[in-house]
Amino acid sequence: MHRKHFQISAASRELQSVAPIVEAFCAANHIPATISNVMNVTLDEVLSNIVKYAYDASERGIIDVKLTYSDHRFAATVEDVGKPFNPLRSPKQDTSGPLKDRKQGGLGILFMKSLMDSVVYDRKDNRNQLTLTIGVPFV
Secondary structure, eight states, X not given: OXXXXXXXXXXXXXXXXXXXXXXXXXXXXXXXXXXXXXXXXXXXXXXXXXXXXXXXXXXXXXXEEEEEEETTEEEEEEEEOSSOOOGGGXXXXXXXXXXXGSOSSOHHHHHHHHHOSEEEEEEETTEEEEEEEEEOOXX
């Protein structure tokens, strides 16, 4: 199993540092760029939401990200000590009606779930833990 752990501050300016780390991990493990790109888009959505909603303005949060690759499965586990939030329990958005009639928000969660093979949430020891997993095709 190949692993990489890193931390970022829960601040918008930190988000740009994530993609190069994911890309380097994928390159080192011969994970195709298409998979790297999908993980980066998904992580950007997850991390942006943590930055926006997990902490009060006066709090300074840290986000832990763990990348793993084993048995043709690439996973990213994101942990924070922000407000408890299980994205898998969010109400499903109705995307069938006209755009002007739709409730704002929630599409990022739908998008994230559509890109990943598996999304698992856990709240343990006052920490949110979200694990995103995608299969890597044999090359």
